[in-house]
Amino acid sequence: MDVADIIVPLETERGKILVVDDQPLNIKILHQLFHEDYEMFMATNGQQAIEFCQKLQPDLVLLDIEMPIMSGYDVCQQLKADPLTANIGVIFVTAHFDEVQEVKGFQLGAVDFIHKPINPIITTARVKNQFILKRQTDLLHSIALLDSLTGVANRRQFEQRLPEIWEHSCRTQSPLSVVMLDVDFFKHFNDRYGHQEGDRCLRLVAKAISTTLKRAVDFVARYGGEEFICILPDTPLLGAEHMAQNIVDAVQALHIKHIDSSFNEVTISAGVACVQPRSDLTWQTLIETADQQLYVAKQNGRNVVCGLAL
Structure with missing residues (x-):
């Protein structure tokens, strides 16, 4: 394996996004917005979201904050504590413009916030930017773990x-x-x-x-x-x-x-x-x-x- 073997799949492979919300309507809105450009997956509660992430390794999670039993904050905290899912980008989706909430989200490891009601242009731009950053980070991480002479792992x-x-x-x-x-x-x-x-x-x-x-x-x-x-x-x-x-x-x-x-x-x-x-x-x-x-x-x-x- 060499660098080209890493770059080509990353450039051609569709990104994977997991939408997590207990309201089906919100899932539907985000699915319609992104399904043409990304592989879309859905979860309706926190535990299901964590299991999906462990199994599917999505690039991004669009995560509702206010859910019963396990909040979006709880889900984010568990994802970041597990080495298997720690590098997944978490974007919180919230109906509130609350600075305290956003500070807490960033401290837990979120990469961005999207506000409801969903603005298609702003939401698409934020998701695209975070997806590009995630792929660039994945590429650099992969290169850093390869032996430069032989192309096998270092x-x-x-x-x-x-x-x-x-x-x-x-x-x-x-x-x-x-x-x-x-x-x-x-x-x-x-x-x-x-x-x-x-x-x-x-x-x-x-x-x-x-x-x-x-x-x-x-x-x-x-x-x-x-x-x-x-x-x-x-x-x-x-x-x-x-x-x-x-x-x-x-x-x-x-x-x-x-x-x-x-x-x-x-x-x-x-x-x-x-x-x-x-x-x-x-x-x-x-x-x-x-x-x-x-x-x-x-x-x-x-x-x-x-x-x-x-």
Whole structure:
């Protein structure tokens, strides 16, 4: 993946807007105003709105303040407290021109206010401006989480994703595996062929790893230097070792010449760790174990896979 792979979908994909109001007439007015330019979704209470946001990840929420049981303020507060929904833009819709209300809304994380009765020109402009800002923010966020050389995720993104996947595996009681990968004799490769060829080699290796991972839930990142790391949710040790071996084979199949390697071509070693996440372990332990297994693979001659279940 490169920057173009991010920009094109963001430019062509229709935005998603969730309208939240306990009055169907208000929902209908906003739906008629925006349905030609955006994908529109509706909710009639706060709990339904939160569930929709967790599932659909809309770009914007047009949120009525005054609703029974759970007010718009309560909904906004919950959305901003959840990392999964914190970046969704919230625009409050209110019949009141109350400065105190607006201050409270902005303090809770809202991005704008729309006043009833709805003025189509003002409302359209405010929503369009916030949608553009949201897409620009999403783009910058995505670029910041990519490794600029290889196009795969960077270490920062990895360290955000693994704790989230760990928590999910704890809830579902499913196995979680990590594969640590290191290009063999890479310093010798750089010394022999130069850093430009070294960069080209890393790009090809990253592409081979990404192509080998078939499932959408599987994740690969550049961990640092010539090291890569994969997260394989819902994968037991045997399956993770099999996937690691496929990656090792795919890299060797590139047949990148490397006369300073004992294999005469670029190869990669893999350390695998698998665990059923539980309270007495941490995700850091999983990485440490995979790293130890990578060391064992290096000691065992390189271009091999070593794994351990915790």
